[in-house]
Amino acid sequence: MLSVYRFLTAVLLVLLFVPSSLTAQTAPDGFVFGDLLPDAPELAARGSYGVGVRTMTLTNTDQADVLRTKEGQTPRYDRQLTVEIWYPARIPAGKAERVVYEQVMGSANDPKRPLIPFTFAGRALRDADPDPGTGAYPLVIVSHGYLGSRLLFTYLTENLASKGYVVVSIDHAESTFRDAAGFPSTLLNRSLDDLFVLNEMARLSAKTSKTFLAGLLDASNTALIGYSMGGYGALNAAGAGYSAQAAKFFSQLAGGSTALEARTTSSPAYKASQDPRIKAVVAFAPWGMERGVWDAEGLAGLTRPTLFVAGSQDDISGYEKGIKAIYDGAVNADRYLLTYLNARHNVAPNPPPAESLKPGLPLDEYLRYAEPAWNERRINNINQHFVTAFLGMHLKKQDYARYFELNENSNTKLWTGFKPRTSVGLEMRHARP
Known part of the structure; x- marks a missing residue:
């Protein structure tokens, strides 16, 4: 009995002190962000494609360096963007x-x-060979909030790649x-980054x-997905021009820079930048309405099909006077x-990474x-x-309209695609031009 006790104690010590990166690599059967709960709705399941992932660095040359504006003079710089790319793979x-x-x-x-490194597992294969399929795949560009990262939505990015x-x-x-760094960079560059990556x-x-x-991809068939400040930029890239008040x-904030004027509704440069390759937008909790970023004329410029996703108690972007x-x-x-x-x-x-649960960390690391x-x-x-x-409806022309033909309040009638007793706590609104 004593030997068994010592063996179990030794195993426990190993597990307690193994580095988190090794734990992530050697726990293939553990939970991964995006895995299904038993009550997951119908289309949450992964698709039939294998998923590959690669990292790439892109450089947008000769951009306005608004964080170094002095006396209204804005220098130029080369803006480097690291992107993570998920794709159907063999x-x-x-x-x-x-x-x-x-x-x-x-x-x-x-x-x-302070910055605290951590690792987490995903369901993709690094540098896998692409699956050419039967033709070029639709493109989805994803934009995080302030602050955030390209890896903040792996539950969704891997899932979409598995669906082609x-x-x-x-x-x-x-x-x-x-x-x-300073907020003016985020205010200016979100829509510009989206359009540059599309190009x-x-x-x-x-x-x-x-x-x-x-x-591998068809850039003429593109969707933008943005969260918070990413939603702010995605809506602008898709036609919702900023207001004069936003400029x-x-x-x-930017030392007198006028760089944002080129993204306002009244700007000829903004009108010329509208890109017909963008077919749809998903805006999670887009920021800005409570700050006067848009007016009626600016919002009327949004003509692409758009899915807004919000929390009714959003205390960052606002709900009634914000996202809603x-x-x-x-209206268009x-x-x-x-x-x-x-x-x-x-x-x-x-979901919150395991490291955010450790005692002594600022609460914001968990509440992020x-x-x-x-x-x-x-x-x-x-x-x-x-x-x-x-x-699926807007980039692949799939017959998925039934999943949106729902009564407004999920508590009153089971929503299509949801398991019995699980469509609660949600609302779905739909408006046409």
Whole structure:
């Protein structure tokens, strides 16, 4: 009996002190962000494609460096963006779809929240060969919040790649956990980064390209997904021009820079930038309406089909005068509003990583991911379901309309695609132009 006790004690000590990165790599049967709960709705399940993942760095040259504006003079710089790309892939026999992502929590330049590295597992194979399928796949571009990272939504990016999309998630420079800097950079660059990445994906996917993307994606069939400040930028990239008040607010923060004026409704440059390759938008908790970022004219410029996702108690972007007001004002778009009742702002990210549960950390490291009234894994599964249906309708012309033909309040009648007794705590609104 004593020997058994010593053996179990030794095993426990090994498990307690093994590095987190090793734990992630050697726990292939453990929970991975995006895995299904028993009550997951119908379309949350992964698709039939294997999933590959690669990292790439893109450089947008000669951009306005608004963080260094002095006396109204703005220098130029080359803006580097790291992107993570998930894509349908051929998984060799004997190989598992397993990847370990490296991330940090905390906030650069904030001594009260030092950067803490951590790892977590995903269901994709690093550098796998692409599956050419039967033709080029639709493109999905994903944009995080402030602060955030390109790895904040792996539950969704992996899931979409398994369903036949090429998904590109951006690390927006000067707006990530690792390189947090002044807010004017985020205000200006979100929509610009989205459009630049769209152009780069079109270039790199040309059949003459020497990259793995050659012939793999169809940039003329693109959706934008944005969360918080990512939603702010995605809506602007898709036609919702900023207001004159937004340009004034930006100039006050950015040392007199007028760079945001080119993204306002009245700007000829903004009108010329409208890109017909963008077919649909998913805006999770988009920020800005309560700050006067949009007016009626700006919101009327949004004509793409749009799925808004919000928490009814959002205390960052606001709900009635924030996200719902954007939905109400986008009168020229076929639009939906999915609302998580009693949720706050975190209706888009992965669940809280294990490291955020450790005692002694600032509460914000946990609340960057968690919802007080909701299970984040449950939110993830619901998002997988509705984003699959929405993008399927608008990028693949799939017959998924029935998943949106719902009574407004999920508590009153079971929603299509949900298991019995599980469609509670949600609202779905739909408005046409």
